[in-house]
Amino acid sequence: MLSWMIRLGLLVISFVSLWFYPAKALQKYFPVSLFTSGLALIMCSLSFRYRFWMVSGSIFKRLVNDLTFVFGPFFAGTLWIFHLTFGKFWRYAGVNAMMNVVLSFLLNPLFQRYNVYKFVNFNAAYLFLTYMGYALVLYPYQLLIRDRKEKA
Template identity: 45%
Template sequence: MPNIIRIIQLILPWISIIFLPKKSFKLYLPVSLFASLLVTGMCLLAVPYKWWVVKGGWKVKLLNDGSFILGPFLVGTLWIFHLTFGNLKRYLGLNLIMDILFSFPLSYLFQKLRLFKLVNFRPKHIFFSFITFALVIYGYQLLIKRIK
């Protein structure tokens, strides 16, 4: 069952890309990749600090983290920037909603589905990490826009 969830989690968001304008994809891909890099760093730090564990060893953890980062996180970041960039209130509001959903009900659901188990990290830590990332990547996109 977890492998099916991982595959769906990876593929389903990419299907939505057909509805994203090509210009937005090109414009927001760098910030989405940067955001994905931040989450990858968090996932790497999760190992020595035992923030969460994935049953099945490092290969399964890699599949788990990769399907989330390259699926809903990367594609979700593209969509959030497409829908909100230029309007900080709307950006923060949408991020707040998405981060609450992932941090609380979805993290509980994913734990019930045995994708991972939080150990030294709590849903509130996920929430505050993602909100911090949202602020950092918005600034990064502003910088990219200013340079261009």
């Protein structure tokens, strides 16, 4: 029951935060946030095959768990990080590193303790490196989007 409350809380907090998000920034950073969600969904798909993590219960529960993270904190977090840091790469990299440390080394053990998920063939360092890799792909992607819009 607590794991469901955690999932719901992550989703609700993420979407409530977007009420305060500027509409113009949403239009500007929505594509990169959607791309982030796609990358995270690919990772979730790979986790089925390679057993990166497990969620107790049915396949439905696992799907809900993955979608909660993908379209909750990762989607909203990407929007906020780009809104607050885009144009200053080192600030962007630093904020991403801090957020990934918090997720990988502080929140991850709590999520595992409260049975939100359990790592099987994955660990906190892999999680950190994976999401830092995403961050390094997302920034040039947003630069490309910006440059294309400026040319149009």
